[in-house]
Amino acid sequence: MAAKTKAKSTGKHLKQYEKEMNMCIRCAYCFEKCPVIKEIKWDTDGARGKVIMSYGLLTGELQPSQYIADKVFRCTFCRDCLDRCPSKVSILSIIASARAEIVDAGFASDTHKHIIDNIKKTGNIYGDTEVISQEKEGKTPLFLGCQYLGRPNKTKKYVKILEKLDIKPTIVKEICCGFPMEVLGFKEDYEKHKDNFKKHFPFKEAIALCPTCTVFLNEGHEIKAKHVLQIILEKLPKADLNMKVTYHDPCDFSRGLKIIEEPRKILEKLGVEIIEMKNNKENSRCCGGGGGILMTDQELSNDIAKKRIHEALETGVDTLVTSCPTCETTLKKAAQEISETEGKTISVRSMEDIIWKGLK
Amino acid sequence: MKIDIPKLKKIVGEDNVRDNIADLYVYASDASVHSSLPDVVVRPSSTKEVQEIMRYANKNRIPVVARGAGSGMSGQTVPLNGGIILDIKLMDKIIEISPQDVLCKVEPGVINDELNSILEPHGFFFPPTPSSGRICTIGGMIGTNASGNRSVKYGATRDAILGMKVVLANGDLVTLGSNTKVDSSGYQLARLIVGSEGTLGIVVEATLKIVPLPKYRAMGVANFATLEDAGKMISETIASGVTPSMLELMDKVAITAVNNAQNLGLPDVAAIVIFECNGMVKEAVDYEINQIKEISKKNHGTGVKITDDPDEMTRIYNGRKKLFPSLSKYGEGLYTTALADDMAVPMSKIADTVQKIHEIAKKNNVVMSAYGHCGAGLIHTKILMNTTKKAQWQGAKRAVKEVYDYVHSIGGTTSGEHGIGFSKGPSFKEEKKDSLEMMKAIKKAIDPNNILNPNKLMDSPDDWLTATPLRYQVSA
Numbered sequence: 001m002a003a004k005t006k007a008k009s010t011g012k013h014l015k016q017y018e019k020e021m022n023m024c025i026r027c028a029y030c031f032e033k034c035p036v037i038k039e040i041k042w043d044t045d046g047a048r049g050k051v052i053m054s055y056g057l058l059t060g061e062l063q064p065s066q067y068i069a070d071k072v073f074r075c076t077f078c079r080d081c082l083d084r085c086p087s088k089v090s091i092l093s094i095i096a097s098a099r100a101e102i103v104d105a106g107f108a109s110d111t112h113k114h115i116i117d118n119i120k121k122t123g124n125i126y127g128d129t130e131v132i133s134q135e136k137e138g139k140t141p142l143f144l145g146c147q148y149l150g151r152p153n154k155t156k157k158y159v160k161i162l163e164k165l166d167i168k169p170t171i172v173k174e175i176c177c178g179f180p181m182e183v184l185g186f187k188e189d190y191e192k193h194k195d196n197f198k199k200h201f202p203f204k205e206a207i208a209l210c211p212t213c214t215v216f217l218n219e220g221h222e223i224k225a226k227h228v229l230q231i232i233l234e235k236l237p238k239a240d241l242n243m244k245v246t247y248h249d250p251c252d253f254s255r256g257l258k259i260i261e262e263p264r265k266i267l268e269k270l271g272v273e274i275i276e277m278k279n280n281k282e283n284s285r286c287c288g289g290g291g292g293i294l295m296t297d298q299e300l301s302n303d304i305a306k307k308r309i310h311e312a313l314e315t316g317v318d319t320l321v322t323s324c325p326t327c328e329t330t331l332k333k334a335a336q337e338i339s340e341t342e343g344k345t346i347s348v349r350s351m352e353d354i355i356w357k358g359l360k
Numbered sequence: 361m362k363i364d365i366p367k368l369k370k371i372v373g374e375d376n377v378r379d380n381i382a383d384l385y386v387y388a389s390d391a392s393v394h395s396s397l398p399d400v401v402v403r404p405s406s407t408k409e410v411q412e413i414m415r416y417a418n419k420n421r422i423p424v425v426a427r428g429a430g431s432g433m434s435g436q437t438v439p440l441n442g443g444i445i446l447d448i449k450l451m452d453k454i455i456e457i458s459p460q461d462v463l464c465k466v467e468p469g470v471i472n473d474e475l476n477s478i479l480e481p482h483g484f485f486f487p488p489t490p491s492s493g494r495i496c497t498i499g500g501m502i503g504t505n506a507s508g509n510r511s512v513k514y515g516a517t518r519d520a521i522l523g524m525k526v527v528l529a530n531g532d533l534v535t536l537g538s539n540t541k542v543d544s545s546g547y548q549l550a551r552l553i554v555g556s557e558g559t560l561g562i563v564v565e566a567t568l569k570i571v572p573l574p575k576y577r578a579m580g581v582a583n584f585a586t587l588e589d590a591g592k593m594i595s596e597t598i599a600s601g602v603t604p605s606m607l608e609l610m611d612k613v614a615i616t617a618v619n620n621a622q623n624l625g626l627p628d629v630a631a632i633v634i635f636e637c638n639g640m641v642k643e644a645v646d647y648e649i650n651q652i653k654e655i656s657k658k659n660h661g662t663g664v665k666i667t668d669d670p671d672e673m674t675r676i677y678n679g680r681k682k683l684f685p686s687l688s689k690y691g692e693g694l695y696t697t698a699l700a701d702d703m704a705v706p707m708s709k710i711a712d713t714v715q716k717i718h719e720i721a722k723k724n725n726v727v728m729s730a731y732g733h734c735g736a737g738l739i740h741t742k743i744l745m746n747t748t749k750k751a752q753w754q755g756a757k758r759a760v761k762e763v764y765d766y767v768h769s770i771g772g773t774t775s776g777e778h779g780i781g782f783s784k785g786p787s788f789k790e791e792k793k794d795s796l797e798m799m800k801a802i803k804k805a806i807d808p809n810n811i812l813n814p815n816k817l818m819d820s821p822d823d824w825l826t827a828t829p830l831r832y833q834v835s836a
Binding site for chain 2: 025026027028031042043044056059062067068084088
């Protein structure tokens with residue numbers, strides 16, 4: 001079957017990346033650790049496949065469809081491809097723009113639409129109308145993020161840790177940073193959300209609890225944001241917890257913010273020995289929770305997470321520590337499933353749990 | 361083309377057949393400049409499934425193109441005539457590792473670097489070291505007779521293949537070669553399959569020679585003010601009797617590209633030669649690396665640096681490994697294309713060839729870089745151009761022809777390791793005009809219905825530029 005004559009589509013979101021898509025030489029280096037292609041093993045579903053499909057959407061050789069939507073949304077945004085691509089193509093920006101084309105064409109999933117509606121109506125991804133206020137008057141603006149807003153106990157723990165270290169956070173009645181809108185293809189909604197966000201969080205510098213929010217405050221809102229662990233490290237006293245753990249680097253930490261040593265130094269200060277997984281630091285493997293697939297592609301998300309838990313089990317320790325709420329949730333679920341089906345057990349814990357234990 | 365999709369689903373399973381336009385569009389291209397849609401993509405998991413697919417395809421004269429990572433640069437896996445793409449990624453088992461026989465047996469979908477990570481605890485590795493080793497499959501490497509940075513010492517894939525199992529066009533399974541290092545038992549059919557680019561059979565299992573991992577390694581870098589001096593250094597090194605494990609040339613265009621993309625801070629000179637020696641005895645490695653250092657200095661090399669620090673060696677090696685795609689950062693509006701991407705010339709002609717490449721590029725208003733495993737006489741280049749402009753493609757077409765005409769005139773060959781596909785078809789046919797009929801006769805004997813990756817190699821179209829749509833949007 002011969003290729004059809006090429007005709008351009010409107011591609012209003014993808015047009016700005018036309019040059020980069022030409023720059024992509026389709027070398028497939030992005031395959032190396034792409035968690036999706038490692039599980040699915042179809043070229044279409046991997047990073048290169050998505051860039052090629054995006055090119056097709058731009059030129060009009062492909063038209064948005066449910067099938068293409070399913071493929072383009074099959075990405076955890078783990079950032080590994082960005083590190084592997086020697087031409088430094090903005091692969092994730094291209095995928096986000098392809099998602100926007102697909103959403104504009106009417107192929108957004110109901111689940112994603114629901115999340116965006118929640119943000120628009122209530123300011124958080126869960127649709128919680130009655131958010132328990134944690135407002136505080138302090139010195140340093142602290143951005144909680146939806147995941148911590150929705151789990152007040154985790155937030156309290158971090159706030160108590162900061163106060164013990166004589167750091168007085170300012171907590172305002174915040175709304176979602178808007179990252180889900182950007183990454184799930186609701187770009188117009190995000191543009192409208194930006195001003196509202198600024199009204200609720202009118203700061204130029206901040207500390208954030210969630211790694212993804214930390215990245216997005218910097219990249220999407222031009223707020224100089226540090227992650228809370230970077231601040232905690234500066235003031236944390238030593239302790240002797242005498243634990244042996246493995247540490248899972250969240251993608252947004254190790255590849256997004258390049259925060260690799262800080263969590264390790266914190267654990268070291270607390271007397272916790274780290275036995276590294278085979279793939280660690282900037283080569284950390286994805287937990288399977290990002291990019292929206294946790295909600296729409298649970299089987300794939302779980303398969304990716306289980307691979308990571310198996311890697312953790314190979315270290316021989318009984319505890320995995322991580323510093324991202326999404327990683328914690330996803331890996332906990334996978335660990336539980338492996339415990340039930342294979343009889344192998346590892347406990348998944350958050351950094352704030354360990355720090356709190358050390359400060360008590 | 362009418363293909364019985366339900367039948368294929370029955371052979372390999374519902375989940376292993378795709379014919380949606382999105383899949384076809386993705387599988388239509390590889391790392392070459394071409395794009396041509398298949399009719400269906402099929403993923404077999406076993407030899408038996410491959411045989412059934414081939415029996416069906418042969419009976420119905422449906423073309424079949426085997427594909428691993430799809431990282432080929434000359435259109436090897438672009439299906440010129442539609443048909444079936446056979447994605448072999450599910451056939452990724454390592455069947456046997458036998459250190460005492462210095463061999464291993466693998467399925468074709470095993471990834472080169474993943475194989476080496478499994479072999480490492482045994483103290484061995486599979487010696488061809490393609491730059492794409494992190495993603496390329498053993499099947500793909502066999503298809504193109506791939507080699508890489510260490511070809512100067514270890515040779516190419518053909519030198520590391522002991523035997524294989526191949527499914528022929530009619531579905532028959534044959535066992536070729538042996539498990540031994542030496543084999544004088546008749547025609548060397550396994551070696552014929554290597555480099556045949558999927559036109560003679562589908563490799564379903566390969567017996568690979570593995571070699572001991574060297575204990576010591578040292579690397580050196582030398583800078584040269586002229587290509588001529590660099591070329592002389594390379595020839596003299598090979599002729600001297602030392603056995604470098606790497607001898608790589610990078611020209612000015614390559615240096616600039618790597619610095620822009622990788623921030624390595626390489627010096628601004630006409631050429632850099634990276635050399636490496638490895639072995640089991642440190643003193644022997646040190647002796648050899650120092651010999652090369654002296655040869656470099658004798659040929660006006662400057663800033664000669666030697667290191668055995670693992671981090672420093674990794675840094676230099678990674679930059680070279682990512683050079684090809686780094687070329688996309690060379691200049692605004694210039695895109696890297698895999699055209700005239702490799703060739704091999706007599707060692708004494710390396711410098712002249714690099715010089716000629718630059719002249720041809722300038723004459724045809726494109727940018728061309730020259731680099732490669734020059735210790736084996738292999739030169740890589742890429743054409744950097746504005747792929748959206750028709751005039752640039754005309755210039756590129758002329759440049760490709762002129763480069764290969766020159767290569768042939770000095771006794772070189774069209775491809776050293778990337779293969780022919782059909783991007784290099786016209787030049788390859790010109791080079792091998794004496795033996796084209798012999799190749800065609802072999803093909804006809806083994807694949808009488810011409811279903812295995814048709815219209816490649818000696819059967820490739822006369823004009824690569826118009827053989828398929830280009831994967832780019834080209835305006836007048």
